[in-house]
Amino acid sequence: MDACFSAFDKDGDGFLNIEEFDGICKGLFRNDRGIVYSLDVHTLKHIFNIFDTKKDGLIDRQEFTMCWNKWIKTIIRPVNIFLIIDVQNDFISGSLNISNCSAQQNGLEVIEPINHLLDTVNFDSVFYSFDWHPIDHISFIENLSLRPLDSSSPIKANNAQLYDTVVFEGSPKIKQRLWPKHCVQDSWGAQLYKDLKVVDNAVKIYKGTISDVDSYSVFWDNKKLTQTTLGTQLAKLNATDIYVCGLAYDVCVGATAADALSIGYRTILIDDCCRGVDLNDIEKTKNNVVKNHGVIVQSNEIKTMVEGRDRRPELGYKLALEIEKSMEKENYK
Numbered sequence: 001m002d003a004c005f006s007a008f009d010k011d012g013d014g015f016l017n018i019e020e021f022d023g024i025c026k027g028l029f030r031n032d033r034g035i036v037y038s039l040d041v042h043t044l045k046h047i048f049n050i051f052d053t054k055k056d057g058l059i060d061r062q063e064f065t066m067c068w069n070k071w072i073k074t075i076i077r078p079v080n081i082f083l084i085i086d087v088q089n090d091f092i093s094g095s096l097n098i099s100n101c102s103a104q105q106n107g108l109e110v111i112e113p114i115n116h117l118l119d120t121v122n123f124d125s126v127f128y129s130f131d132w133h134p135i136d137h138i139s140f141i142e143n144l145s146l147r148p149l150d151s152s153s154p155i156k157a158n159n160a161q162l163y164d165t166v167v168f169e170g171s172p173k174i175k176q177r178l179w180p181k182h183c184v185q186d187s188w189g190a191q192l193y194k195d196l197k198v199v200d201n202a203v204k205i206y207k208g209t210i211s212d213v214d215s216y217s218v219f220w221d222n223k224k225l226t227q228t229t230l231g232t233q234l235a236k237l238n239a240t241d242i243y244v245c246g247l248a249y250d251v252c253v254g255a256t257a258a259d260a261l262s263i264g265y266r267t268i269l270i271d272d273c274c275r276g277v278d279l280n281d282i283e284k285t286k287n288n289v290v291k292n293h294g295v296i297v298q299s300n301e302i303k304t305m306v307e308g309r310d311r312r313p314e315l316g317y318k319l320a321l322e323i324e325k326s327m328e329k330e331n332y333k
């Protein structure tokens with residue numbers, strides 16, 4: 001750390017000014033071929049100000065210690081989690097075969113690139129999620145008659161169609177999209193697709209297990225009332241970077257990526273390892289990830305990222321923003 005500080009303190013005055021800090025960023029944010037990712041001035045200044053805790057326009061050795069421990073270390077050596085979402089029979093060839101949905105995408109196409117990642121990339125931990133519904137689940141159109149609709153529901157029970165969104169009675173009311181019966185606990189349709197590689201020591205996470213609430217995110221149910229164990233398991237692993245992929249892109253993958261970002265994880269969406277329901281919604285999912293400082297990559301970019309040899313400025317900025325938030329909380333106490 002001291003050597004790093006001295007190497008970048010070009011004028012040797014014992015402080016890093018913004019130009020010298022820019023030198024550090026140019027060293028950090030580059031790919032494995034040494035091509036530097038540009039960082040816009042505004043972002044650079046924001047990051048500099050976050051670590052310039054005394055707000056004197058310079059980073060001293062003490063401030064740099066925090067920068068090194070909380071930021072640079074993670075950028076160089078992230079703890080990488082591979083989260084494979086709902087690659088189950090029903091979404092590929094079963095009752096909720098996504099190729100029947102408007103985007104007409106083929107869920108089978110995620111298997112090969114996911115298996116290739118599992119074979120070639122050394123993630124710190126691999127998680128598989130399962131959509132795992134009881135037979136009387138609220139999301140099944142077959143169960144529409146089990147629960148009264150609220151009078152505000154835009155669609156009434158007698159003319160509700162597959163994929164419509166209805167509103168069930170309740171306090172609060174429950175907005176729910178109607179799906180065909182799918183991923184019923186312990187059924188064939190809920191099993192992982194047979195050709196998907198399941199690695200040793202993988203963690204399996206089950207969601208959507210409560211009858212009266214649906215769960216798209218692997219973290220929380222759609223009402224944020226109940227959590228899976230994913231959050232605590234990631235915390236225990238000191239996870240920093242979450243690579244998400246699977247089915248369906250614009251439903252469970254999108255919701256999970258959004259939650260990962262809101263919790264504060266550096267989040268990477270693997271585009272070619274996802275297939276979805278609706279093109280418009282897929283676009284919205286991508287926009288949301290980018291807006292919230294996640295990145296969208298193709299699977300052939302991942303190995304060097306996981307190894308810390310391809311370091312993205314978007315993820316560096318995301319981490320800096322999280323550090324800023326945690327310092328604000330500290331100061332508030």
Ligand code: VGL
Pocket residue numbers: 086131139179216247248249251252253
């Ligand atoms: C999913 C629709 C209903 C998903 C789950 O895994 O994306 N989609 N339940």
Ligand code: ZN
Pocket residue numbers: 131133139179182183208
């Ligand atoms: Zn479901």
